[in-house]
Each structure stands twice: as C-alpha cells, then as structure tokens.
Amino acid sequence: MRNYLLPALLAVTVPVCAQQQENDSLVLRQLATEVLTHSKAYSNLRDLTQQVGGRLAGSPQMVKAEKWGEQVLKDAGADTVYMQACQVPHWVRGAKEEVRIISRRRDFIPPLNVLALGNSVGSGPTGITAPVLEVSSFDDLEAKKDQVKGKIVFYNYAFRPEFIRTFESYGDAVRYRGQGASRAAKYGALAVVVRSMTHGANNLPHTGAMHYNDSFPKIPAVAIGLEDADLLSNRLKGESDMKLYLKTNCKMLPDTTGHNVIGEIRGTEFPDQIITVGGHLDSWDVNQGAHDDGTGCVQSVELLRAFKAAGIKPKRTIRIVLFANEENGTRGGKKYAAEAKAKGEHHIFALESDAGGFTPRGFSFTMPAEKQAKIISWAPLFRPYDVYDFTAAGGGVDVGELYEAIGTPMGELMPDSQRYFDLHHAANDTFEAVNKRELELGAFSMAGLIYLIDKYGL
Amino acid sequence: MRNYLLPALLAVTVPVCAQQQENDSLVLRQLATEVLTHSKAYSNLRDLTQQVGGRLAGSPQMVKAEKWGEQVLKDAGADTVYMQACQVPHWVRGAKEEVRIISRRRDFIPPLNVLALGNSVGSGPTGITAPVLEVSSFDDLEAKKDQVKGKIVFYNYAFRPEFIRTFESYGDAVRYRGQGASRAAKYGALAVVVRSMTHGANNLPHTGAMHYNDSFPKIPAVAIGLEDADLLSNRLKGESDMKLYLKTNCKMLPDTTGHNVIGEIRGTEFPDQIITVGGHLDSWDVNQGAHDDGTGCVQSVELLRAFKAAGIKPKRTIRIVLFANEENGTRGGKKYAAEAKAKGEHHIFALESDAGGFTPRGFSFTMPAEKQAKIISWAPLFRPYDVYDFTAAGGGVDVGELYEAIGTPMGELMPDSQRYFDLHHAANDTFEAVNKRELELGAFSMAGLIYLIDKYGL
Known part of the structure; x- marks a missing residue:
C-alpha cells in the first residue's frame, strides 16, 4: 500500500523508463545514506553560527563569514572557489x-x-x-x-x-x-x-x-x-x-564592499550550462543566523561534498553561491544576476534554501508548466524520504533576481514551516535550534533534485 | 496545480459526492481554525508537564496526573468522566x-x-x-x-x-x-x-x-x-x-492501583458504537513526559473541546482515554481492552497519539484493506493541512491491546519523527521542546479524522 501514489503521479506526466527510475532510486539512496552518515553540514553550521555569529552586511563578521565560506567550499571539493564583489548597505544598530x-x-x-x-x-x-x-x-x-x-x-x-x-x-x-x-x-x-x-x-x-x-x-x-x-x-x-x-x-553608513562566495564543479559534458544552488551568507545582527540562513549555506555546500563523496561527476556546471546581503538589500542576488546577464551565461535552473533547516516537505518552483511537469514526474523517487510536494509556486529571494533578469527557472527547498517564525530575525535563531537530521534531510533533498536536473536537463 | 493529486486519490476508492466533500472540507476548516486559534492543548500541556511533571506508574505524580486528567476532561465538555482502575507495576529508581x-x-x-x-x-x-x-x-x-x-x-x-x-x-x-x-x-x-x-x-x-x-x-x-x-x-x-x-x-515494589482516566461524549444516533481516542498519562520519572506522551493526552482532550466548540454532536460515542502505565507494563491498555471484551462493547475504531507532538504527516493504520481504502478516500480533505500519508501500517501500543482483544480497527497519528528520539525517555523531554502549532496541527488532524469516521462509519 505504501507507494499507491506512484502510478497516479506518473500517469499525469511523461512515463519514465523503469530501469532508469531504478537506477535513479539507487543513486538517491546512496546520496541519502552519504548525507545522513557523513554530512559536514551540522559541524559547518556550528562553526559559522558559533565562531562567526551574526553577520549583517558591512559588519566585520561579514568578512569573517566570507572567509569561512571560501574555506568550506574548498574543503567540500569545489574545482574553483572565487569571490564576486558587490556594494552592500551598511546599517548599524x-x-x-x-x-x-x-x-x-x-x-x-x-x-x-x-x-x-x-x-x-x-x-x-x-x-x-x-x-x-x-x-x-x-x-x-x-x-x-x-x-x-x-x-x-x-x-x-x-x-x-x-x-x-x-x-x-x-x-x-x-x-x-x-x-x-x-x-x-x-x-x-x-x-x-x-x-x-x-x-x-x-x-x-x-x-x-x-x-x-x-x-x-x-x-x-x-x-x-x-x-x-x-x-x-x-x-x-x-x-x-x-x-x-x-x-x-541606529544609522545607515555609506555602502561598503561585500562578496558572493562561489564554488563550482565544472560540468563534464555541458560545462556552459549552469545550475546554481545557494543560500545567503548574511544574517541579522541580533542572533547567530542559524535557520536564516546558515542552514541554506551549509546545505548547499553539503550537496557539493555529497556529489564528490558519491562519485557523481555532473554533466553540467554546478555552482554553489553563498549570497551577500539578502536581508537588507539583496545586493548579492542582484549582482549575481547582473553578471550572468552581462556575460550571457546559460543558466538552466537555480535553487535556493532560505526557509529554515527544518524537515523538508518538497520544493516550490517558478518555471514553465512543462518543465515543472518534468520535475513532478520525479516525485515518486522522493516519496521514500517523505518529500512529497513539488507543486507549490515559489522560489527564493536571491535566485529570484536571476529569474527576473534572464528568466532562469527557479526553485526553493520547502521545509516544514511551523517553527520558522518562532525564531526568524529574533535572538533565538541559534545553532541549538537546528536539528541535525532535519538539516541533513534538506541537504539530501536538494542533492537529489540537482542530481536529476543535471542528469536529464530541464 | 496545487491539488493535482486529488482526482487520482479519489479514483482508487469510492467516489465521494462532491457536495458532501465540500461540506466536509468546510467542517475541517472550521475545526482547524478553532484549534489553531483557541486550543487549550498547549496550556494543558504546560500544567501537566510543569505542575505534575514525570509520572511513572505507582508514583505520587501518577495520582496527581489522574486528577489533572479528570479535570481537563470535564473542562473540555465531556458528558461523563470516570476512572477505570487497574493494577500497575511500581518500579522506583x-x-x-x-x-x-x-x-x-x-x-x-x-x-x-x-x-x-x-x-x-x-x-x-x-x-x-x-x-x-x-x-x-x-x-x-x-x-x-x-x-x-x-x-x-x-x-x-x-x-x-x-x-x-x-x-x-x-x-x-x-x-x-x-x-x-x-x-x-x-x-x-x-x-x-x-x-x-x-x-x-x-x-x-x-x-x-x-x-x-x-x-x-x-x-x-x-x-x-x-x-x-x-x-x-x-x-x-x-x-x-x-x-x-x-x-x-532501583527496585520493583508490589503492584499498586492506577487508573485509565476516561471522558465521553455520548453518540446521538449510535451511542453503542464506540470510537476511542487516547494517549498515555504515565511517563518516565527522569523528565516531564512532554512528547511522551503529554502531547498525546492533550491532543485527545483537545479533540473533544474542539468538537464542542464547533457544535459537532457526534452520532457515535467518542471516548477519550488517558491510559495508565504504557511505559513499563501496558496495564492500562490491557485493562481497557479486557473490559471492552467482557462487556461486549462495539468498538468501531481506536486512535492513539503516542509518537510525539510534532507536525503531523498522516496516520498509520491496522485494519482490513476495504476500511483503510475508505479512509484513504478522505486524504484530499487533509491535503490543505499538509497531512498526506494514510497508507503506512501501524497503530499504538495501548489501542493495540483493543485490536488484539476484539479486533478493533486502529490507527496512530504519524507526526514528523526526526526529533523524537533526541528526547525520548531522556531528561530533555520537557515542555519547552514542544512547539504550540505543531501540537495543535496534530490535534486538528485527529479531530478531522474522527469527525469523518463518526459521520460515515468505518
């Protein structure tokens, strides 16, 4: 009885070859086991929240967080790690x-x-x-x-x-x-x-x-x-x-320089096709920025680590972006989108995690219906992980800039939302409020989705 | 796009009249709003966990908890509240x-x-x-x-x-x-x-x-x-x-007397058909027994309060049972089942909440397939509440005794399970570990399911 939804879900979309689905199912299981057993997401989050702490744009902690981001992306096995400078507002309390x-x-x-x-x-x-x-x-x-x-x-x-x-x-x-x-x-x-x-x-x-x-x-x-x-x-x-x-x-000081911190794995077949995955590195000054959005950052980095550990060599270029200044300006997101547009980059999908590190329930998307139907056809692969909703409309604030600028199909991890506004922008958004497994299941879900989009295109 | 599963779900079972489904949808919305706006579950839980505390069978707190249970069932509007005595083990640390x-x-x-x-x-x-x-x-x-x-x-x-x-x-x-x-x-x-x-x-x-x-x-x-x-x-x-x-x-002392605490709303049409809903009142001695199983108790009581507040007069008898001694003997569950059998009671369904007060994802059931298919046909009604899984096998420890004794179809609320074993039977199972809305969404889900089973039978 457990998988009774499977045929129904497939029926509404393109049927996927059974053998293919079997292989994908095995890769997702491999990714899940890798993340649930060897994830670095939780310890990376501990460092970011407890050693860097709150990191509003323009603050000294912003700079410290950028260095942290550079290091974790290198440690996770990115081919290239670089900083993308942007001017950010500098508000002080x-x-x-x-x-x-x-x-x-x-x-x-x-x-x-x-x-x-x-x-x-x-x-x-x-x-x-x-x-x-x-x-x-x-x-x-x-x-x-x-x-x-x-x-x-x-x-x-x-x-x-x-x-x-x-x-x-x-x-x-x-x-x-x-x-x-x-x-x-x-x-x-x-x-x-x-x-x-x-x-x-x-x-x-x-x-x-x-x-x-x-x-x-x-x-x-x-x-x-x-x-x-x-x-x-x-x-x-x-x-x-x-x-x-x-x-x-409080007062607003002159703009200062911040950075998007970016790590890539270059695609083996279609290196010019870019898949962006990210969260935002900045947070408010009054807490540790754990769920908002330390979790999104460490989940994105974990995706890269898990791909490496599982021996997955993506066909397309996977770009992990830790965005600057989401909270009070979205200057990082705007800069990333402007550069992509100016360079004529080909972005096939952009995924964000900025709704907390809670148990994932699915993803929200903004993209043409036929592309979303393709993603919905993969839903049965996620059902064993209790990730079931691929139909909501949405997309993150930072990747939203890419969508606005060049129409990139976008999505956002959709975790359970009940606890988020208990701590959003408040003093209690701390490391202790994050559950290790909930965080990891989100990271796995993102990795699974990106694996499929990389494999089949969108 | 949001409800694309609806027709598929209905297709596998008996189609429900559209008008009927519309009415049921309104009643569920009314119950959800009632619980999310006026629930007593959280404040009742605060009293049980902080004023009574850990309440192992045989302890003085067991007696205090039974009095608490009697009072909250009366306050929630039960027609009748009574105690069912049973012998319980008396282990002391x-x-x-x-x-x-x-x-x-x-x-x-x-x-x-x-x-x-x-x-x-x-x-x-x-x-x-x-x-x-x-x-x-x-x-x-x-x-x-x-x-x-x-x-x-x-x-x-x-x-x-x-x-x-x-x-x-x-x-x-x-x-x-x-x-x-x-x-x-x-x-x-x-x-x-x-x-x-x-x-x-x-x-x-x-x-x-x-x-x-x-x-x-x-x-x-x-x-x-x-x-x-x-x-x-x-x-x-x-x-x-x-x-x-x-x-x-530690040592085991002679058995002592504990009680199942029971509150009923008598059915208006089929009072002899009984629907049991419960959690267990006892807990371990080392914590406040919040998620295990204070939450199950206050959710069960809340169902009764919400029915009253929403003006729902059940056709069948709804019996809320706060079971004694689940943790180290299941004597309360055994007693309840033995009495039901001895009296030849007609139990049509028994529901338990004993997996933590976390965001509900669905229910697990043990019952003949055609009965479960009837419940699955109601799944679309719960989808707006992100409660989606009605297919898992399961049922609680206490209602399991009723199933064993007289074959009563049984179910258990299935909350998100990621945090449960962080605190299960440990010192950190305290009131603070419970989120008010997660608790309430579980209570609503139980109320919605019982409303439908009462209305349509099983």
Whole structure:
C-alpha cells in the first residue's frame, strides 16, 4: 500500500523508463545514506553560527563569514572557489534601543522588549516622547489619519494563526514592518512600533528590513514582542493619554564592499550550462543566523561534498553561491544576476534554501508548466524520504533576481514551516535550534533534485 | 496545480459526492481554525508537564496526573468522566545511579552519564566492579559467549542514521535495551550497559523498559549517552583490562492501583458504537513526559473541546482515554481492552497519539484493506493541512491491546519523527521542546479524522 501514489503521479506526466527510475532510486539512496552518515553540514553550521555569529552586511563578521565560506567550499571539493564583489548597505544598530511606557499611574513597568527595524533611522540622542495611536491595520490608519500627527503609531496587526503554511501569515503581516513607518510618517507620525511577525509563544521581538518612501520624513521604527504588544494594547484601552519614550541609536553608513562566495564543479559534458544552488551568507545582527540562513549555506555546500563523496561527476556546471546581503538589500542576488546577464551565461535552473533547516516537505518552483511537469514526474523517487510536494509556486529571494533578469527557472527547498517564525530575525535563531537530521534531510533533498536536473536537463 | 493529486486519490476508492466533500472540507476548516486559534492543548500541556511533571506508574505524580486528567476532561465538555482502575507495576529508581571507569592509567574520568533501565534490579549497596566486554550485536555476543562470565557486557549497537523514519531505527535497536540483560545473564554477565536508543547530538542517556527472562539471573542494566559510549569503546581498545564500577539503586515494589482516566461524549444516533481516542498519562520519572506522551493526552482532550466548540454532536460515542502505565507494563491498555471484551462493547475504531507532538504527516493504520481504502478516500480533505500519508501500517501500543482483544480497527497519528528520539525517555523531554502549532496541527488532524469516521462509519 505504501507507494499507491506512484502510478497516479506518473500517469499525469511523461512515463519514465523503469530501469532508469531504478537506477535513479539507487543513486538517491546512496546520496541519502552519504548525507545522513557523513554530512559536514551540522559541524559547518556550528562553526559559522558559533565562531562567526551574526553577520549583517558591512559588519566585520561579514568578512569573517566570507572567509569561512571560501574555506568550506574548498574543503567540500569545489574545482574553483572565487569571490564576486558587490556594494552592500551598511546599517548599524548602535547601542541597545529602548522603549518605555510613561503612565500617569506611576506603577512600575519594565522597558518593553524591542529591536529597531533594519535600515531604520535613529531617534536622536534625546529620544522621542509622544502619545500612542494604536491601529489594527492600514485601513484603520487611514480611518484615523487625522489623529496621527505628533504620535507614535503602534501597528498591532496579529500574525494570523489560521494559515497552515506560516509563510502565508508572514506574507500577510510583513507589510506593516516594511511600509508601516512611511505610511504613518505621511500623516505626521514621529515613530512607529510594530507587533512582531511571529506567533511564537514568548516575548521576543523580531527585527527585519523596513523601507522608507522618500516622499515622507524618515522616522524611527521598532518591533516589539507579542506579550508587550498585548500589554501596550491593554494599557491603552484604559489610559488613552499614555505616552511612550522611544530611543533608537541606529544609522545607515555609506555602502561598503561585500562578496558572493562561489564554488563550482565544472560540468563534464555541458560545462556552459549552469545550475546554481545557494543560500545567503548574511544574517541579522541580533542572533547567530542559524535557520536564516546558515542552514541554506551549509546545505548547499553539503550537496557539493555529497556529489564528490558519491562519485557523481555532473554533466553540467554546478555552482554553489553563498549570497551577500539578502536581508537588507539583496545586493548579492542582484549582482549575481547582473553578471550572468552581462556575460550571457546559460543558466538552466537555480535553487535556493532560505526557509529554515527544518524537515523538508518538497520544493516550490517558478518555471514553465512543462518543465515543472518534468520535475513532478520525479516525485515518486522522493516519496521514500517523505518529500512529497513539488507543486507549490515559489522560489527564493536571491535566485529570484536571476529569474527576473534572464528568466532562469527557479526553485526553493520547502521545509516544514511551523517553527520558522518562532525564531526568524529574533535572538533565538541559534545553532541549538537546528536539528541535525532535519538539516541533513534538506541537504539530501536538494542533492537529489540537482542530481536529476543535471542528469536529464530541464 | 496545487491539488493535482486529488482526482487520482479519489479514483482508487469510492467516489465521494462532491457536495458532501465540500461540506466536509468546510467542517475541517472550521475545526482547524478553532484549534489553531483557541486550543487549550498547549496550556494543558504546560500544567501537566510543569505542575505534575514525570509520572511513572505507582508514583505520587501518577495520582496527581489522574486528577489533572479528570479535570481537563470535564473542562473540555465531556458528558461523563470516570476512572477505570487497574493494577500497575511500581518500579522506583532510588538514589542516582553511578557508573565509573576504573583504569590503571589513573587519569581523571568523570562518571559516565547513565540511567538505570526501567524494571531493572539494583546492584546492591556495594555496587559491581568487573571487567567490560563490548559487543556490537547479539550475534557478536553469541560469538563471544565464552568470555561473558563475570563481566559487565556493553552493548554498543548504534542507532542507525540511514532510516528516514526514525521509528525504524528504534525498532531495529530497542531489542538491546529490552532483552540485553537476560541474554547476557544467560552466559554469566554481572550487569549490562546499553548504548542509548538515539541519534541525538549530545550525551544524554535514554532510559526505557527492559524485561527479564525468568530462566536467567536478574542483573542490573543501565543506558549511557552516545559520547560516553564512544569514550568507553575507545578506551577499551587500548586497555582491555579496564573495569567498570556500576551501582544502581532501583527496585520493583508490589503492584499498586492506577487508573485509565476516561471522558465521553455520548453518540446521538449510535451511542453503542464506540470510537476511542487516547494517549498515555504515565511517563518516565527522569523528565516531564512532554512528547511522551503529554502531547498525546492533550491532543485527545483537545479533540473533544474542539468538537464542542464547533457544535459537532457526534452520532457515535467518542471516548477519550488517558491510559495508565504504557511505559513499563501496558496495564492500562490491557485493562481497557479486557473490559471492552467482557462487556461486549462495539468498538468501531481506536486512535492513539503516542509518537510525539510534532507536525503531523498522516496516520498509520491496522485494519482490513476495504476500511483503510475508505479512509484513504478522505486524504484530499487533509491535503490543505499538509497531512498526506494514510497508507503506512501501524497503530499504538495501548489501542493495540483493543485490536488484539476484539479486533478493533486502529490507527496512530504519524507526526514528523526526526526529533523524537533526541528526547525520548531522556531528561530533555520537557515542555519547552514542544512547539504550540505543531501540537495543535496534530490535534486538528485527529479531530478531522474522527469527525469523518463518526459521520460515515468505518
């Protein structure tokens, strides 16, 4: 009964020769055993997260991470390892940000647990003290636009629990982090406080990139944890004249030079056909950048190591790319795509892992239907590994630039998403939050997919 | 593209009326939203794990847990809540066990990290000091049987990493924990040390039940963590005359009275047809029994709460059972089955959750093929929740007794298994290791399945 889906899946696509499928099945089993038994992904991740740590673009840790990347790609057996320079933004948090409730009740309230949003401006040395306007959404902001002037706007939009895949909740809520400051500044707000993009059962604030609309003043922006958001909202109900004191010390410095770190195995038959596989090397400054995206980096490197160990010599060129600056600029992805376009490179597929190092469930893709049908025809090969979904639409942020620039078919590893937003951009995205086997199963899934795409083309 | 499997799945079974499927889909969505938004599972689990804690059969915490169970079943809205008494074993660990390497090298070696195995005998107050014989398997033990006498046998059988579903690794390795002592005692061993049943990346020992064969002397048995197992093995290579000092303080007391805690919603149309849903209330003494099996208990209770909240009045009687003493005797499961048989009860299905509170992937079943085909025909209804596998063979330990006694079709929730054996029977099986949403998605999946079985019969 176990494989009852197999004939059904094959029926919707091109039937694959049974002998071929048998061989592929054996190679995938070999790759799985290799990764689950001898993987370097977990120990590489330990080094990156614990010895380099948080590595925001422009930071000294960025440089350290690039050196780490160069070394692990060499160790994994890349034919060539090189750096691709790009200009990256250089945002610094400065001293710890602070938000306090100022209440006429005069009871003791500890400072709120906050993080300034990435790319946001500082409040100035004296901070901002102002009344608070809570809004539940942008619609609510528009309805209350006449009350905004001179206030700190508090976006209290909840991360919706009823979506099953948590990236849908994120896609729904993240606009308040990204656009909230400028939309409130338009009506004269002095700063914004945003409920964190998470349904984690704790009070950790979650940072992340925000973007200013140059038409309006640049105002400070912070995220607060869920318990503090509820506290703030509850107090506002009984105390409409409550104020907040808000101080952030961040600033944007001039651009600096960062690098995509790239390792290749040159193809034996079609070296000009390139398959890109990557994750992003940068992370936020407030954690170790383990699931975001240390795991994507070490999985990509592991693919190369496993190919070597299994004696697989790809026909096409496999290029592992550890992208610079995904978090607050995507400059690495843009640079990689621009170079590919300028050089007229032939990219047949680009795969990213940037959704956490959790148990894989499948892959999401953006490509013409007939190409995706070819991939779906391989689904039965992954079923013994509990990897079953090849139908979702998607693709990563960095490889998305390649798709935009030259239309490269793209995909992204789709791990189980339930725990991701518990730790995304928060202090608890650390090495300890990664399970060795979950990480390895993701690396194997990527290796299996790339093996098939290299073998059969796309 | 997302639901391309749907027609294929339906094709293999009885086609379901489209209107009916539409209604069922809405009810499942209602149950999912209810559970993901208003679940009590997580807070109930916090109380059970943190206020009651470890609750081995016979312990004072067992009694406290039974009271907790009675209360949460009442709070969830059961029509009737009652206790079903059964005699349970009463094993106690006593003072902390101790295993030390005694080496002529005289270097400092910290005591090994050990736990006595459940049901095992104590070493006596002076402990046991003896040379060590390492064996890699039972075959290896047989080959070395002439060397066993007067030794401590060290079973160093590794939990195999290449199985994808970790319960296969467990099924493969657990015989060394269960039978190792008696098989070594047969040849004159004085005690056994067993490599823990885990591939966790740490040194935690994992306890669990062992069983004596009455034909041979009862000897002490302990589990050690993986790092200590490797240390011991490496030292033995260079130092064959090395000894171990082993002291355990455990003993088996006379049986005592425990209870299955049961809550029912009486069926509106077929009250005599019973659907059992449960987990086990007992746990080992060394942790909080969170994933094993606090999560199964609170998920089962949540099903009842969610039915009430969603206004679902089942046609058949739904009976939530929090089983006594699964860990070292299964006396609760046996009692429940014996009573069902003695009373001639009509049980149409029994579902267990005892594989951890991780993201659900499906259910395993043991039942006639035509019944399972009926369940498989509902698979498309679960696909939006990323619950996709209804084909595996299985069923829980407790409901297995009902299957044995009266042939009741049975099933078990099948969560992702990658993290389970990191913490199974070890000190780190605590509340913090449970993710709220993963727990809730399991509870919803159980509620959805039981809703359909109640509605359509089986």
